[in-house]
Amino acid sequence: MVFPTATTLIATAPQRPAGRGAEIWSPxxxxxxxxxxxxxxxxxxxxxxxxxxxxxSRTINVDYVIAxxxxxxxxxxxxxxxxAALAIPTGILLSRTRSRxxxxxxxxxxxxxxxxxxxxxxxxxxxxxxxxxxxxxVGLVIYSFLPVLRNTMIGLQQIDENVRESAxxxxxxxxxxxxxxxxxxxxxxxxxxxxxxxxxxxxxxxIATFINAGGLGDMIVNxxxxxxxxxxxxxxxxxxxxxxxxxxxxxxxxxxxxxxxI
Amino acid sequence: xxxxxxxxxxQIAGKTSGALIELDHVTKQYPNQPVAxxxxxxxxxxxxxxxxxxxxxxxxxxxxxxIINRNTAPTSGSISIDGRDVLSLNPSELRRHIGYVIQxxxxxxxxxxxxNIGVVPKLLNWSKEKTNDRVHELLTTVGLEPxxxxxxxxxxxxxxxQQRVGVARALAxxxxxxxxxxxxxxxxxxxxxKLQAEFLRLQASIGKxxxxxxxxxxxxxxxxxxxxxxxxxxQIEQFDTPANILTNPANEYVSSFIGLGTAIKRLVxxxxxxxxxxxxxxxxxxxxxxxxxxxxxxxLDALVLTGLPALAVLDxxxxxxxxxxxxxxxxxxxxxxxxxxxxxxx
Amino acid sequence: xxxxxxxxxxxxxxxWDDILELLGEHLxxxxxxxxxxMVIGVGVGMLVWDKPFPRSTVIAAAGVALTIPxxxxxxxxxxxxxxxxxxTVIALVMYSLLPIVRNTVVGLREVPPAIMESAxxxxxxxxxxxxxxxxxxxxxxxxxxxxxxxxxxxxxAAIAAxxxxxxxxxxIFQGLSSLGSKNxxxxxxxxxxxxxxxxxxxxxxxxxxxxxxxxxxxxx
Numbered sequence: 001m002v003f004p005t006a007t008t009l010i011a012t013a014p015q016r017p018a019g020r021g022a023e024i025w026s027p028x029x030x031x032x033x034x035x036x037x038x039x040x041x042x043x044x045x046x047x048x049x050x051x052x053x054x055x056x057s058r059t060i061n062v063d064y065v066i067a068x069x070x071x072x073x074x075x076x077x078x079x080x081x082x083x084a085a086l087a088i089p090t091g092i093l094l095s096r097t098r099s100r101x102x103x104x105x106x107x108x109x110x111x112x113x114x115x116x117x118x119x120x121x122x123x124x125x126x127x128x129x130x131x132x133x134x135x136x137x138v139g140l141v142i143y144s145f146l147p148v149l150r151n152t153m154i155g156l157q158q159i160d161e162n163v164r165e166s167a168x169x170x171x172x173x174x175x176x177x178x179x180x181x182x183x184x185x186x187x188x189x190x191x192x193x194x195x196x197x198x199x200x201x202x203x204x205x206x207i208a209t210f211i212n213a214g215g216l217g218d219m220i221v222n223x224x225x226x227x228x229x230x231x232x233x234x235x236x237x238x239x240x241x242x243x244x245x246x247x248x249x250x251x252x253x254x255x256x257x258x259x260x261x262i
Numbered sequence: 263x264x265x266x267x268x269x270x271x272x273q274i275a276g277k278t279s280g281a282l283i284e285l286d287h288v289t290k291q292y293p294n295q296p297v298a299x300x301x302x303x304x305x306x307x308x309x310x311x312x313x314x315x316x317x318x319x320x321x322x323x324x325x326x327x328x329i330i331n332r333n334t335a336p337t338s339g340s341i342s343i344d345g346r347d348v349l350s351l352n353p354s355e356l357r358r359h360i361g362y363v364i365q366x367x368x369x370x371x372x373x374x375x376x377x378n379i380g381v382v383p384k385l386l387n388w389s390k391e392k393t394n395d396r397v398h399e400l401l402t403t404v405g406l407e408p409x410x411x412x413x414x415x416x417x418x419x420x421x422x423x424q425q426r427v428g429v430a431r432a433l434a435x436x437x438x439x440x441x442x443x444x445x446x447x448x449x450x451x452x453x454x455x456k457l458q459a460e461f462l463r464l465q466a467s468i469g470k471x472x473x474x475x476x477x478x479x480x481x482x483x484x485x486x487x488x489x490x491x492x493x494x495x496x497q498i499e500q501f502d503t504p505a506n507i508l509t510n511p512a513n514e515y516v517s518s519f520i521g522l523g524t525a526i527k528r529l530v531x532x533x534x535x536x537x538x539x540x541x542x543x544x545x546x547x548x549x550x551x552x553x554x555x556x557x558x559x560x561x562l563d564a565l566v567l568t569g570l571p572a573l574a575v576l577d578x579x580x581x582x583x584x585x586x587x588x589x590x591x592x593x594x595x596x597x598x599x600x601x602x603x604x605x606x607x608x
Numbered sequence: 609x610x611x612x613x614x615x616x617x618x619x620x621x622x623x624w625d626d627i628l629e630l631l632g633e634h635l636x637x638x639x640x641x642x643x644x645x646m647v648i649g650v651g652v653g654m655l656v657w658d659k660p661f662p663r664s665t666v667i668a669a670a671g672v673a674l675t676i677p678x679x680x681x682x683x684x685x686x687x688x689x690x691x692x693x694x695x696t697v698i699a700l701v702m703y704s705l706l707p708i709v710r711n712t713v714v715g716l717r718e719v720p721p722a723i724m725e726s727a728x729x730x731x732x733x734x735x736x737x738x739x740x741x742x743x744x745x746x747x748x749x750x751x752x753x754x755x756x757x758x759x760x761x762x763x764x765a766a767i768a769a770x771x772x773x774x775x776x777x778x779x780i781f782q783g784l785s786s787l788g789s790k791n792x793x794x795x796x797x798x799x800x801x802x803x804x805x806x807x808x809x810x811x812x813x814x815x816x817x818x819x820x821x822x823x824x825x826x827x828x
Contacts, residue, residue, distance in 0.1 A: 031668075114759065115807030117766035119777065120800030123784045127793050166368030169333055169441075170382050170431075171358030184372045203677035207767065210784055220683045224771070229687045236680035243675045259372035261415030 024255045032248040036241045043237050050230055059219060059231050065238070071214035072242065075133070076201040079140035083197050087145050088190060091152025092178070106149075113146050118204045126211040136213030140204050144197035151193025155186030188258045195250035202243040216242070279469040280309030281344045281438035283330065288339030290325055299325045300496040303339070309438075310469040314486035316479055316519070322496030323475045327441050330473060331360045343439060358382050361432030361440035361470070365447040367424050369416040375401070375427050376412040382435045400430040405460065422453040429461070433468070440472045446481070458484055479520060483508065484530050491516050505531050528595065529559035534575055537561075537594045539584030545574035552586055554578070558594060561586050619794040627779075631802055634775030637693065637768075638761050638810075641700030646754060649705050653712025653750075654738060663713060670706035678703070678764045682771045696765065696773035703764055704757035711753025715746025748822045755814040762807045766799070776802040 052060055059065075094106055122139040129135055159182055167177045183190075209217030219235025222228070283306070290300040300322045307313050315323040328334040330341055332353040341348040348356060369378050376397045383393040401408040404426040416424055425445060432440060446454045446461075462485060465472065476482055482489045483504040490501045493515055500512035508528045511517040520527065534556050545551075551574045552561045564573055565588055572587040620627065656662040673681070678699065685695035719742050727737045769777025776799045783796030 112804060112808070115762070115804045115811070117763040117777070117780070117800060117803045119767050119770075120780050120796065120803060123780055124793075124796050124800055127783060127787060127796050131787075160366070160368065160371075162364060162366035162368035163370060164368075165333070166362065166364060167370070169331060169357055169362035169364070169368075171354045171356070171360075171385055172381075173354045176354075176385070181370055185370075199675055203679075206677040206679045210770075210781075217679060220679055224683065224686065232683050233687065236683040239680040240676040240684075243677055243680075244672065247675045261373065261417065262371045 024252070029252065032244055036244055039237060040241060043234065047230060047234065052230065053228075055226055056228050056230055059222060059228075060234055065219075065234070068214065068216045068218055068235070069238065069242070072202070072205050072216045072239070075136060075140060075205040075208060075213065075215060076198065076242075076246070079137055079144065079201045079205075080194065080198050082137075082141050083144050083148050083201075084194055086141070087148035087193075087197075088152050091149045091190075092156065092183075094149070095153045095156040106153075110146055110150055118143050118200075119207050119210070122204065122207055122211055131211040131213070133208075133213045135211055136205070136208035139208075140201050143204055144200040147196040147200065148190070148193040151189050151196075152186065155189030155193075156182055158189065159185050184259050185262065188254065188262065191250070191254045191257060195247065195254060198250050199243060199247050202239065202246055206239050279438065280311075280471045282309050282342075283307040283439065283471055283473070284342045285326075285330070286340045286342075288326070288329055288336045288341060290322075290329060290334060291337045298337070298495050300329065300336070303496050303498070305490065305498070305501065307471055307473070309471055312465055312472045312474060312485060312487045314482035314489045315473065315475045315492055316477065316482045316489055317492035317496075318519075319477055321492050321494055323492050324443055326492075326496045327443060327473050327475050330439075331357050331362060331441055333357075358385055358435060359437045359439070361437040361442075363428050363432045363440070363442045363445040365444040367428040367448075369424055369427060369431070371416050374413050374415055375406075375419070378416065378427060379431045379434050381431065386435055388435075396434060400433055403433075403464065404430045406430075421449050422457060425449060425453075425457060426460075429464075438471060440470045442472060442474045444476055445474075447476070447478075454481075461485065480527060480530070483527050491519055526559070526562070529562055529591065530557050532558045532594060534558060534561055534586060537586055537590045539575055539586055540572060540590060542574060542582040542584050544572040544587065545570070545582075545585035551576050551582075554583065558591050562588070562591055565591075615790070616794050616797065619791065620798065623798075627798060627802065630774075630776045630778055630799075631806065634762070634765055634777075634803070634806060635810075637696055637765055637774050638700065638758065641697050641761055642704060642754060642758055644697070645701045645704035645708055645757060648701065649708030649753075650712050650750060652705075653709045653716065654743075657713045657716040667706070667710055667713065670709050673702040674706045678767050679770070682768060682773075686771060691772040693774060695771055696768040699768065700761040700764060703760050704754075707753040707756040707760070708750065709753075711749050711756075712746065715749035716742045718749070719745050744823055745826065748818055748826060751814065751818045751821070755811065755818070758810050758814060759807055762803060762810060766803050776806070 047060060050056075094102065097103065118139070121143055122136065125135050125139050129138075163181065163185070164177065167181045172180065205213075205215050206217040206220070208215050209221050216235045216239045219231050220239070223230070223232025223235060285303055285305045288300060288303045289298055291298040303326055305313075315327060317323045325334055329336045330343075330348070332348065332351075336349075343360075369375075370381070373381070376394075379397045379400055380393045383396060388396070397412060398408040401411055406423060406426055411419070411423070411427075416427070419427065425448075428445065432442075446457045449457060458481065474482075474485060486504055488501060488503055489507055491499045491507065491512075493499050499519075500507055500516045502510075502512075505528070507516065508520065508531070511520060533554070534552055535554050537558060550564050550568050550570070552564060554575060554577045561573065561575075565586075572585040574582050575584050575586055577583050652666055656666050681699050681702065682695050685698055689695050689698065716738070723741065723745075724737065727741045728734070732740065765773065765775045766777035766780060769775060769781050779795045779799030779802070781799075783792045783794075783799065786792045786795065
């Protein structure tokens with residue numbers, strides 16, 4: 001599973017004016033939650049109208065669904081937090097290095113990594129190591145590491161060299177330039193990377209079911225195996241809604257946290 | 263960090279108007295480059311002097327300037343400010359006491375104008391109050407209404423306004439030395455001229471030691487106390503006052519750099535009052551007038567622009583003291599002013 | 609379990625025909641999906657590029673499709689269209705739409721106003737301008753969108769094997785289902801490596817295609 005590259009995301013990021021408040025909380029902002037709500041209500045009504053057999057009612061009940069959602073979100077959030085904690089500092093370090101060899105290696109690994117299917121990574125890990133939650137977590141981290149790493153590097157690289165020069169020229173130390181100038185200016189790009197990585201994680205967490213790591217993928221796979229479409233549809237719709245909501249939260253955070261003036 | 267350089271920085275910082283800068287046999291050789299960017303450069307700049315570095319692009323003038331605030335490390339040679347060896351000082355602390363303006367301005371886009379100007383005061387741990395007062399004072403100095411501009415972001419300003427903020431930001435901690443790299447180069451001609459005039463007025467009151475890099479010889483003549491004409495490897499071809507360079511170019515290189523119209527360039531340096539003015543009645547009907555404080559260049563520009571044969575000259579009390587025409591300007595130079603053809607035909 | 613290189617080579621030698629067939633299937637399903645997505649995406653892009661509301665709606669809708677995890681999207685298609693090639697192609701088309709539509713719109717809008725004005729001034733109709741001026745100028749950008757979509761779909765197609773879709777994903781899942789056997793790793797490695805190589809080769813091919821089909825005057 002590959003998503004648009006950071007560069008394509010940046011290239012089309014809309015320019016927002018500095019005035020906020022109304023900008024961020026415009027009616028448009030609430031389209032996604034509203035759509036998700038409508039979909040969930042429809043799903044509920046549809047399920048209520050069905051008479052579920054014993055297999056179906058074993059999985060389509062509040063306790064079971066909440067447990068799966070919790071597993072799914074847990075995997076996603078823990079993996080994303082790990083990715084943020086690992087990839088952002090790595091990106092900063094890599095953008096500090098002048099070594100062309102290191103940069104070339106990173107670029108090469110990034111390209112191959114982007115071309116690697118998530119399902120391949122997860123299943124290979126399961127074969128050479130073990131099945132279960134930990135493997136899925138490692139797979140998720142490996143897989144969503146790249147967008148954050150790359151966006152951190154791009155975010156720092158795209159800063160106007162003149163801004164950096166005047167910061168040093170005014171007597172800021174290396175660390176002051178990093179924390180007061182470079183990182184704030186890179187925030188929008190880094191957040192875009194985190195957003196991509198979060199959406200990745202929701203998706204990859206779905207296939208975690210293949211290696212017995214739980215999550216809503218369980219419902220999809222069980223529904224498919226047992227030919228119980230209500231189960232399959234419930235799982236798939238819930239995953240889709242979670243993905244949309246997480247993307248929405250991340251997009252909102254991006255807008256709120258974007259420094260004023262840029 | 264040792265104590266010694268710290269106090270030295272403070273000694274430089276203690277001055278606010280003008281410090282002595284000495285560069286002694288400074289060389290900068292980049293690795294893998296056949297020739298040095300700067301070779302054996304020596305110069306003494308007196309406190310309060312405005313020195314212009316003029317030369318073609320790539321001649322090393324910017325590199326030379328950047329060596330002074332240690333943005334670039336020299337390969338050999340020494341630099342001192344008020345007798346303090348710059349190379350022994352902590353570079354970051356040193357730079358906080360040297361104003362720095364570049365052509366692309368480099369305002370921090372995520373900070374308001376007030377925050378941009380307050381960066382160095384903040385680095386120096388000034389109190390909020392003192393910083394605020396200073397920001398207001400500086401915005402007023404560079405002609406931007408503080409109430410209107412302090413809380414705007416850079417992208418909400420025009421190029422000329424941004425450049426004013428750039429100058430204000432460099433002046434924030436009242437540094438004794440300013441380094442300016444083509445600060446007005448990216449602005450349109452009209453804005454540039456305005457900024458230059460404002461800058462001259464400002465310098466008259468603050469008296470900083472300024473190194474000003476430009477490739478525009480007219481700008482150098484207009485602004486500089488002394489001009490260093492530089493050629494490749496930052497070699498000084500001539501270092502003298504504008505008037506001396508214009509009247510006495512040291513060599514072929516300097517003459518060719520001054521280019522054609524030397525005479526016209528000299529006009530900038532000559533006040534209108536040097537000319538023998540004609541009778542006030544000669545300036546019939548023209549609404550454009552010249553002031554006694556203007557230069558002959560201003561007068562010539564106005565004459566060409568209006569196409570009138572003569573313009574009235576007014577003194578500070580707005581009294582007409584005479585008139586000026588192209589002939590009288592030519593008379594001062596002792597040579598025919600060469601760009602007259604269009605005027606004559608009108 | 610450790611990778612046994614000799615074993616892997618023997619595995620490849622013995623199953624070379626299968627590998628080639630799956631590779632061919634993978635490439636075919638991606639190509640079919642991309643072709644369909646290009647027709648739909650460029651067409652829709654041409655319809656909406658100059659109308660703000662439809663434009664943002666279409667792009668937002670395509671964005672939603674891209675956000676939905678692939679297994680969920682494939683699963684939702686099964687009750688409607690069954691298993692196999694059909695849900696795979698539909699899902700791949702849906703994932704390809706965002707990059708293609710968005711880049712089409714960006715490309716068409718990026719044509720400088722002066723060029724538009726002079727084209728209209730020469731008496732071209734807006735439709736002729738779109739076809740003869742804007743589309744050729746937007747072509748490199750549209751192709752970039754297709755290239756992004758290709759990378760995307762090659763990866764997604766690997767998951768489609770789970771719903772009986774075609775391609776190298778079959779090997780990956782075969783590796784999973786034979787977990788513990790000695791061929792499990794060979795299957796999974798072959799499938800994954802095949803997808804990676806396919807993605808890299810296709811990406812390189814797109815660079816070449818973009819170069820050779822872009823007007824010489826537009827090349828940097």
